[in-house]
Amino acid sequence: MALWIEKYRPKRFEDVIGQTDSVEKLKAMLKKGDIQHMILSGPPGVGKTTCAIVLTMSLFGDKWNQNFMELNASDDRKLSVIQGKVKEFARSRPIDAPFKIILLDEADSLTQEAQQALRRMMEEYSGTCRFIFSVNYQSNIIEPLQSRCAILRFQPLSKEDVFKFINKVAESEGLKMDEKAKESLEYVSKGDLRALTNLLQSLSNISKIITDKMVYDNAGMIDRGKIKEGIETALGGDYLKSRKIFEEVIGTGANMKELLSEIFDIITDDKVVDKKISSYVVEKLAETDYRILEGATPYIQFQSFLAFLSTLKH
Numbered sequence: 623m624a625l626w627i628e629k630y631r632p633k634r635f636e637d638v639i640g641q642t643d644s645v646e647k648l649k650a651m652l653k654k655g656d657i658q659h660m661i662l663s664g665p666p667g668v669g670k671t672t673c674a675i676v677l678t679m680s681l682f683g684d685k686w687n688q689n690f691m692e693l694n695a696s697d698d699r700k701l702s703v704i705q706g707k708v709k710e711f712a713r714s715r716p717i718d719a720p721f722k723i724i725l726l727d728e729a730d731s732l733t734q735e736a737q738q739a740l741r742r743m744m745e746e747y748s749g750t751c752r753f754i755f756s757v758n759y760q761s762n763i764i765e766p767l768q769s770r771c772a773i774l775r776f777q778p779l780s781k782e783d784v785f786k787f788i789n790k791v792a793e794s795e796g797l798k799m800d801e802k803a804k805e806s807l808e809y810v811s812k813g814d815l816r817a818l819t820n821l822l823q824s825l826s827n828i829s830k831i832i833t834d835k836m837v838y839d840n841a842g843m844i845d846r847g848k849i850k851e852g853i854e855t856a857l858g859g860d861y862l863k864s865r866k867i868f869e870e871v872i873g874t875g876a877n878m879k880e881l882l883s884e885i886f887d888i889i890t891d892d893k894v895v896d897k898k899i900s901s902y903v904v905e906k907l908a909e910t911d912y913r914i915l916e917g918a919t920p921y922i923q924f925q926s927f928l929a930f931l932s933t934l935k936h
């Protein structure tokens with residue numbers, strides 16, 4: 623089954639909703655043939671990756687894929703990856719194109735060291751490579767990188783824009799919904815079109831007629847129940863079973879950051895954890911969060927957190 627986020631990803635600048643300033647800047651660069659290194663900053667799911675891909679397609683046509691690399695920095699943010707994968711791609715010769723493009727998603731979570739390495743690479747390989755950093759917070763990017771980049775600010779999408787997008791997908795997929803359902807979709811997705819698209823796709827598997835109740839019932843609620851179940855299972859001492867439950871949660875696309883903050887809410891709000899030990903659990907969770915931020919492998923760190931929970935019973 624094709625993912626709707628790919629199916630509905632705009633292929634041309636004309637199809638990008640909103641973001642007129644950034645799109646104009648990109649078009650101007652294209653026209654001049656002067657593509658700079660860039661920071662695309664803004665909230666999740668408003669078109670940053672999309673615009674980077676459209677730019678690459680406009681530049682390189684059919685060959686765009688061979689001259690483009692996308693790295694999700696939160697999984698690959700270690701210095702070794704920057705010095706390995708990124709460097710290898712940056713220094714290799716572009717294929718029927720003047721340069722290559724590297725998109726680093728979530729670059730604001732790159733370590734300082736990794737950013738310093740990138741800064742050197744940007745200079746060394748500026749003849750063959752352009753770097754695009756996609757960030758939620760520009761302030762986490764070191765000054766020398768910021769000063770080497772054109773900065774494009776992506777705006778939160780207006781309600782009107784989100785409605786435009788909902789109408790487009792609804793029409794093309796034959797979904798029926800009233801204004802109240804659209805309002806609720808806009809509300810739960812907070813303007814994040816990726817979240818919105820994924821939600822619409824999963825709702826369409828339930829019914830082609832979408833109501834606001836369905837939207838609220840399915841926006842994150844199921845996951846939260848599953849997460850709680852996973853925590854309770856671990857606390858009950860069954861590490862393997864809790865691991866299975868969380869593999870399902872992660873399989874539905876939950877990212878580590880979201881997962882950890884959900885877990886924080888559950889263990890502090892729902893009184894799932896005995897008061898006597900809850901401070902240890904929070905401390906352990908904070909440690910896991912920190913290690914992941916510092917570049918440890920998220921999956922292993924998370925498993926170690928679950929293993930810790932499952933020892934508490936004894």
Ligand SMILES: Nc1ncnc2c1ncn2[C@@H]1O[C@H](COP(=O)(O)OP(=O)(O)OP(=O)(O)O)[C@@H](O)[C@H]1O
Pocket residue numbers: 626627628630631632637638639640641664665666667668669670671672673727728756757758787815816819
């Ligand atoms: N401005 C937009 N116009 C049309 N579709 C959009 C727009 N922004 C996002 N989308 C839709 O949402 C999906 C995700 O968008 P995209 O990957 O560009 O988000 P992003 O800004 O890079 O988010 P993140 O910060 O989470 O990486 C796209 O596949 C597309 O379907």
Ligand SMILES: [Mg+2]
Pocket residue numbers: 670671672727756
């Ligand atoms: Mg992105």
